[in-house]
Structure formats: structure tokens, C-alpha cells
Amino acid sequence: MRPDEPTDSAHPTLAVVVLAGGLGTRMRSRTAKELQPLAGRPLLSYVLEVAEAIEPAQRIVVLNPAKRAVLEILPPGWQVAWQEQPLGTGHALVQALPLLAPGIHRVLLLFGDHPLLTPADLRRLLSEVEERCPAVAVLTTVLEDPAAYGRIRRQDGRVVGVVEAREDTTSYRGPVEVVSGATCYDRRWLEEALPRLERSPSGEYYHTWLVELAARTPWSAEPAITVPASPETALGVNDRLDLARAEAIVRSRVAERLMRAGVAIVDPSTTFIDATVEIEPDARIEPFTIISGQSWIGEGSRIGPHAVVRDSRIGPECEVLASVLEEAILGSRVHVGPYAHLRPGTRVADDVHIGNYAELKNARVGRETRIGHFSYIGDAELGERVNIGAGTVTCNFDGVEKHRTVIEDDAFVGSDTMLIAPVRVGPGGRTGAGSVVNRDVPPGGLVVGVPARPIAARRARRRPEVRGE
Structure with a gap:
């Protein structure tokens, strides 16, 4: 069996893609953010471990060439997609598409700087995906202060999009539902939708805009859904x-x-x-x-x-x-x-x-x-x-x-x-x-x-x- 083909696993048609291509300048360190020590282990190792715990058929990590040191901590079986320019999460996801094996039907996107995700969080997300078959399923949580996290937009209770913090001018009173570190996509839909992403005013392509594209897509089931997780899960490490x-x-x-x-x-x-x-x-x-x-x-x-x-x-x-x-x-x-x-x-x-x-x-x-x-x-x-x-x-x-x-x-x-x-x-x-x-x-x-x-x-x-x- 070739390394790019799915292997026997708990999820034989699932690929996990971990984004670790950002330069992490806010950490203000010569050490890559993903290699910063966290309770005795590199920060990224927690994300890789939780990804392996759900036994996907394929594992891909997206890296910037400036972060080749991360290769030293990758376990066997991980493939690398290179993001030459840091043009955002949507752009990083595009780099992983050519590596997807033919038998992959769903793509689970994780972030290398979200070390607090648990296998239970991901299993709950995947269970909802299996049952409801959406184009996009977003793990979310509720925070009193949405801080720098993308905010879920709803209309009549249905998910219609995500607003990035830097694009949001809304004043909130009370808890806010925010994106929480994991998103699962239907592969065929994803490959059709990614080329339609538009560049933001900041010059980046946001993967979160895929939620709005999904909400506008004719779909046999609800096209975009959310699955709740604990507030801890949302914590990304930027500084x-x-x-x-x-x-x-x-x-x-x-x-x-x-x-x-x-x-x-x-x-x-x-x-x-x-x-x-x-x-x-x-x-x-x-x-x-x-x-x-x-x-x-x-x-x-x-x-x-x-x-x-x-x-x-x-x-x-x-x-x-x-x-x-x-x-x-x-x-x-x-x-x-x-x-x-x-x-x-x-x-x-x-x-x-x-x-x-x-x-x-x-x-x-x-x-x-x-x-x-x-x-x-x-x-x-x-x-x-x-x-x-x-x-x-x-x-x-x-x-x-x-x-x-x-x-x-x-x-x-x-x-x-x-x-x-x-x-x-x-x-x-x-x-x-x-x-x-x-x-x-x-x-x-x-x-x-x-x-x-x-x-x-x-x-x-x-x-x-x-x-x-």
C-alpha cells in the first residue's frame, strides 16, 4: 500500500490536516510557536497526539519552510504540505489538498496552536458529522469575551457564517459563540469551495469564510452546523x-x-x-x-x-x-x-x-x-x-x-x-x-x-x- 492511500483505521475515509504554517510573531521567540515547551512537551505534540487518538486514515501537517525544525517532532506516518507564503488559514488548507488520498471523503482541520483539544471533543464532532452529514461542521464554545476568536453568525437559529475578530465591529452583551479549534469538511464540497475564497482586507484567506459559503450551498441536509465544546477547548496559543x-x-x-x-x-x-x-x-x-x-x-x-x-x-x-x-x-x-x-x-x-x-x-x-x-x-x-x-x-x-x-x-x-x-x-x-x-x-x-x-x-x-x- 502506498503512503498516500488510506490505511485501516477507526475512520477509514477521514484525513486530519493540522495547520502549523503561521510564523507566530506574537510569541516573540526564536523558537517556533509549535515547539514552545508546554508542561514538558512541544506545544504541537498535543495536537498531533489528539489527532492520532481518533485514528484517521491520513495525517497531514502544513508547515512554512522557515519552521523545518518542526519536522523533528513529527511521528511516523505524517505527511507535510509546504506553505511557502503565510497567506492565511484558507491558503494553508489549499496546500494540503494535493496530498489527499483518493479514498478520503472528509477532512478534519485542526490548528497546531490549540493544544487543549481532547479526543472526546473530536469524537463528538465526528459523531455529529456522521449523523447529520453537513458540508461543514464547526466545533464551537461560548465565551463571555470573544477576544480574537471568530464569532458564529446565525439567522433564525441557523448558522450563516463566521465573522473574524479583526473584521467585527459588533459590541456584545453577554456570551458569544466562537470557533473552537476544529472544523470538519465534506471533501468534495471543500475542493469546489476553496477556489471561491476571497482575499480579506488584511491580505489573508480565512478558512472561516467557508462556513458562509456552505450556508449558501444547496445541500440535502443542513449545510453548516456547530458542535459545542468546553471553553478550555477554544484556547489558542498566540503569545x-x-x-x-x-x-x-x-x-x-x-x-x-x-x-x-x-x-x-x-x-x-x-x-x-x-x-x-x-x-x-x-x-x-x-x-x-x-x-x-x-x-x-x-x-x-x-x-x-x-x-x-x-x-x-x-x-x-x-x-x-x-x-x-x-x-x-x-x-x-x-x-x-x-x-x-x-x-x-x-x-x-x-x-x-x-x-x-x-x-x-x-x-x-x-x-x-x-x-x-x-x-x-x-x-x-x-x-x-x-x-x-x-x-x-x-x-x-x-x-x-x-x-x-x-x-x-x-x-x-x-x-x-x-x-x-x-x-x-x-x-x-x-x-x-x-x-x-x-x-x-x-x-x-x-x-x-x-x-x-x-x-x-x-x-x-x-x-x-x-x-x-
């Missing part, structure tokens, strides 16, 4: 203010989804969780916490308050208190914080404690190891049951290259120890407080001083006998 409003709504949806799945979010209004994050049931997210990227939180873990977690994996029954984790992996029952910083490459095994003001970078930490406080562990490998005293630093950088420190099982590193990498502390090795270790410590050995020198291990002090015991 930074719109982006912030959309972000708040998406994050609210994410929090609701997680809480319904069994995650405790103590205060959703002060908690920011990306749409890409996965959290297992019975995890607890405390206030003022940010969890972003490809993070995963295990069952029963407690994150926050005041934690920042990015692209990290946190195992079951962990606690991360007022700390920052970046591209780190924690095992089970790990305690971190407060005020710790786990930087990229940190891998922590089960039952580890990382306390106040500890910083780890590119470090591996074995089971039951304790890093109490005020320590820097960088480019290091710690074994099991290691004790890191307060103020310990792995001096990993010699001014030219990074070097690695290895501290093996059951070692005890005294407070304020400086470990000059590359260096190894053998199993059971010990360092005295304030030592500067620039040579390997043998298994079971004890080193002290600046620079550290080996000394014989002291015998355990015997408790003096007490008469009468």
Missing part, C-alpha cells in the same frame, strides 16, 4: 500569556489524572508536574515541588516539599526532601536531603542515606552507604556500607582532566577528608579526620595526616572495670 494559561490547564489535567490513579498530591496549585512524568500509586508529592522531563516516581515514595526532580528515576519508598535531582537514579528506600544536589550520572542503590548539603555528580553509590552532610562526591564509585564523613571531597579535577575515586565496601572516610583522584580506598579502609589522601589506601588500612600516611590501627579501647560489676 506568552496564552502559553501560560494553557500550561496551567494542562498541569491541572496532569494532576487530576495522577490523583485519580492513586497519587497523593497535597497541594496541586503549588505543584508542577510535566505531562511526561510517571508516578506510581501511593506516592506522595508535597507542596512546592517540580517534577519534569522523563521522571518516574516509585510506589510509596515521598517527594518534597521544595524538591526539584528532572529526568530522574526514584524507586519505591524513597524520600526526597528539599533537594535537586537531575538525571539521577535512586533504588529503593533511599533518603535524600534536605538541600542535597544529585547531578547527572548519579546512581544510588537501595537503603542509602544522602544528607544535608551533599552534592553528587557522576557517582555510583552502593547499598546501605551513608553520606551524612557537607560533602562533594564527584566521578566516584562507592561500595556497600561506606561511611562518608562530613566535609569529604573527592578532588576529581586536576585542571586538565577529570579523575575517578573508588571507595570500596565497608570503608570509613573521616570528616574533612580530601581524596585526590585518581585514588582508591580498599575494603574496610579508613581515613582520619582532616586527611589529604593522594595514594591508595590498602584493604583494612588506616591513613591520617597531610599528606595522609598509613599508621597501625589502634586497638579498641577497653572499658575500665568498675568494682561491684
Whole structure:
């Protein structure tokens, strides 16, 4: 089967066309509007996802050549129509027509800057189309302030057209029905109607004028209909203010989804969780916490308050208190914080404690190891049951290259120890407080001083006998 032919799908005669050709100048950004981050994902990805959820036979996105970066986020199966000049939505729709496969009967138009559409919205629109067979069906909503949205015009209850905001001089009192981000067309009618679009005073061709053309078309059924949706659906993102409003709504949806799945979010209004994050049931997210990227939180873990977690994996029954984790992996029952910083490459095994003001970078930490406080562990490998005293630093950088420190099982590193990498502390090795270790410590050995020198291990002090015991 050729890629331009419809495939097996829930809607085998439907093509989705997503318009993403506008230059988005109101965003005032070097990044294309469709690539602006929205709760951890590019804005356009939400529209593409909702389009794929209804399983159309064909998927087309219309782009301007200046926005080739958008190609990097297109899922497999999407075709691209190029709009060389940004002459409006009607003109963009014309560019997609040559790509339509022969078996396509209906065209569903979506906008790349309307990320709040849901599959339920589109399924409801398509259901009405199947039942009523119009030439044009517009998803609409009702707003107290129509703002920059096209306004539906009716006569005797019937839809007769859409007035673009910049062409409208009407003063409204009360709610206004506006265009809401999705329109479905009969393909044959659309191909005949598009050449009849006239250029607006602003120099653009509006797709919304197709509604008026449809209303004047002899049609066996009602030629133009509307299907209602929630006010959220109408929100298009044109500038930074719109982006912030959309972000708040998406994050609210994410929090609701997680809480319904069994995650405790103590205060959703002060908690920011990306749409890409996965959290297992019975995890607890405390206030003022940010969890972003490809993070995963295990069952029963407690994150926050005041934690920042990015692209990290946190195992079951962990606690991360007022700390920052970046591209780190924690095992089970790990305690971190407060005020710790786990930087990229940190891998922590089960039952580890990382306390106040500890910083780890590119470090591996074995089971039951304790890093109490005020320590820097960088480019290091710690074994099991290691004790890191307060103020310990792995001096990993010699001014030219990074070097690695290895501290093996059951070692005890005294407070304020400086470990000059590359260096190894053998199993059971010990360092005295304030030592500067620039040579390997043998298994079971004890080193002290600046620079550290080996000394014989002291015998355990015997408790003096007490008469009468």
C-alpha cells in the first residue's frame, strides 16, 4: 500500500490536516510557536497526539519552510504540505489538498496552536458529522469575551457564517459563540469551495469564510452546523500569556489524572508536574515541588516539599526532601536531603542515606552507604556500607582532566577528608579526620595526616572495670 492511500483505521475515509504554517510573531521567540515547551512537551505534540487518538486514515501537517525544525517532532506516518507564503488559514488548507488520498471523503482541520483539544471533543464532532452529514461542521464554545476568536453568525437559529475578530465591529452583551479549534469538511464540497475564497482586507484567506459559503450551498441536509465544546477547548496559543494559561490547564489535567490513579498530591496549585512524568500509586508529592522531563516516581515514595526532580528515576519508598535531582537514579528506600544536589550520572542503590548539603555528580553509590552532610562526591564509585564523613571531597579535577575515586565496601572516610583522584580506598579502609589522601589506601588500612600516611590501627579501647560489676 502506498503512503498516500488510506490505511485501516477507526475512520477509514477521514484525513486530519493540522495547520502549523503561521510564523507566530506574537510569541516573540526564536523558537517556533509549535515547539514552545508546554508542561514538558512541544506545544504541537498535543495536537498531533489528539489527532492520532481518533485514528484517521491520513495525517497531514502544513508547515512554512522557515519552521523545518518542526519536522523533528513529527511521528511516523505524517505527511507535510509546504506553505511557502503565510497567506492565511484558507491558503494553508489549499496546500494540503494535493496530498489527499483518493479514498478520503472528509477532512478534519485542526490548528497546531490549540493544544487543549481532547479526543472526546473530536469524537463528538465526528459523531455529529456522521449523523447529520453537513458540508461543514464547526466545533464551537461560548465565551463571555470573544477576544480574537471568530464569532458564529446565525439567522433564525441557523448558522450563516463566521465573522473574524479583526473584521467585527459588533459590541456584545453577554456570551458569544466562537470557533473552537476544529472544523470538519465534506471533501468534495471543500475542493469546489476553496477556489471561491476571497482575499480579506488584511491580505489573508480565512478558512472561516467557508462556513458562509456552505450556508449558501444547496445541500440535502443542513449545510453548516456547530458542535459545542468546553471553553478550555477554544484556547489558542498566540503569545506568552496564552502559553501560560494553557500550561496551567494542562498541569491541572496532569494532576487530576495522577490523583485519580492513586497519587497523593497535597497541594496541586503549588505543584508542577510535566505531562511526561510517571508516578506510581501511593506516592506522595508535597507542596512546592517540580517534577519534569522523563521522571518516574516509585510506589510509596515521598517527594518534597521544595524538591526539584528532572529526568530522574526514584524507586519505591524513597524520600526526597528539599533537594535537586537531575538525571539521577535512586533504588529503593533511599533518603535524600534536605538541600542535597544529585547531578547527572548519579546512581544510588537501595537503603542509602544522602544528607544535608551533599552534592553528587557522576557517582555510583552502593547499598546501605551513608553520606551524612557537607560533602562533594564527584566521578566516584562507592561500595556497600561506606561511611562518608562530613566535609569529604573527592578532588576529581586536576585542571586538565577529570579523575575517578573508588571507595570500596565497608570503608570509613573521616570528616574533612580530601581524596585526590585518581585514588582508591580498599575494603574496610579508613581515613582520619582532616586527611589529604593522594595514594591508595590498602584493604583494612588506616591513613591520617597531610599528606595522609598509613599508621597501625589502634586497638579498641577497653572499658575500665568498675568494682561491684
